[in-house]
Amino acid sequence: MDIVVENLSKSFGPQKAIDNISFQVKKGEILGFLGPNGAGKTTTMKIISCFLFPDAGNVQIGKYSIRKNAYKIKQHIGYLPEHNPLYDDMNVIDFLVFIAKVHNIPHYKITARVLDMLRMCGLENEKQKNIRELSKGYKQRVGLAQALIHDPDVVILDEPTTGLDPNQIVEIRELIKSIGKEKTIILSSHILAQVEATCDRVLIINKGKIVADGTSSELRKSNTDKLLKIAIKGGDTNTVYEALTMLENLEDIEITGENSFLIQTSRKHNIEKDIFHLCETQQWYIKELIPIEKRLEDIFQQVTQN
Missing domain, CATH: 3.40.50.300 (P-loop containing nucleotide triphosphate hydrolases)
Known part of the structure; x- marks a missing residue:
């Protein structure tokens, strides 16, 4: 029924x-x-x-x-x-x-x-x-x-x-x-x-x-946020962190380890291209760049915290 x-x-x-x-x-x-x-x-x-x-x-x-x-x-x-x-x-x-x-x-x-x-x-x-x-x-x-x-x-x-x-x-x-x-x-x-x-x-x-x-x-898919886990080699953690914070479409960034970061941006922005350009300019290389799918728990918290 x-x-x-x-x-x-x-x-x-x-x-x-x-x-x-x-x-x-x-x-x-x-x-x-x-x-x-x-x-x-x-x-x-x-x-x-x-x-x-x-x-x-x-x-x-x-x-x-x-x-x-x-x-x-x-x-x-x-x-x-x-x-x-x-x-x-x-x-x-x-x-x-x-x-x-x-x-x-x-x-x-x-x-x-x-x-x-x-x-x-x-x-x-x-x-x-x-x-x-x-x-x-x-x-x-x-x-x-x-x-x-x-x-x-x-x-x-x-x-x-x-x-x-x-x-x-x-x-x-x-x-x-x-x-x-x-x-x-x-x-x-x-x-x-x-x-x-x-x-x-x-x-x-x-x-x-x-x-x-x-x-x-x-x-x-309806969630507008995009999370990326990245690891960059070639510069120290603080220097890389400061450079990443200057990216135009960055919404949030968290240091998760040595030269490792969690970045939040909007799904509509191609921030990956900006990260590649930054690393090319600074002669750094990207060791890891992984999109993180939000869990149901994350979505639950987002829609019930207001």
Whole structure:
């Protein structure tokens, strides 16, 4: 199912959590939903999941509207909140059977679905344990299993890799990518490298407004800055540094080591030509000149610091 968010707003007293945001997520797409703490991510996901009602705007999931068909939408959504609520006194199997019944899965299908979830989420060796006995990472797996057990069309995951070790993170990432081939997924995470490796598209929200939307590659290309790592031999570090600071289109320069520098300029300027000309004039030679691609983390910081 596609998700269409239109002009969504929500306030808590004088605090506006989200401010007239609109975006779409298509079936089979994994959307990384990013933002600083308090930016409005969780509020947006709770509205999409029909746990909160917006002050204005609408969310359409498939043919259903949150304003008219909230009950229907809940049947099509799997939701893993950041702090997933589990019944600690139940063992894993009993809990998943209970969740299956809550979702009105036919009785004859429940055993098969529970076994599928145990295998899919890596819980086969923990199935007889009470949930309170599980590590935080395995509790997160139980939360993921309960979000998927009714085979929802839309899956909303708020910090799904919290508490997992690096190997478990890779396993959950591959699981998310696998289920994302047939479902619509919104994934929120503070681990930006994981978002970049998992998601088809990234949406960044800050102070209740969308500040970036696109694939990681598109966000990098839309960035107007260019970074160059250079190393120049033939003069001492301070002399070379002073000469580089005189370049017309230089925006920033940092000494990173002996005769090594990090230069920032605009993508529209061909500062490399000026550097070559400078080195030719001074009889220096360029040992290294490497463009540095900005990371998602750099872009995130740039669009959320205002």
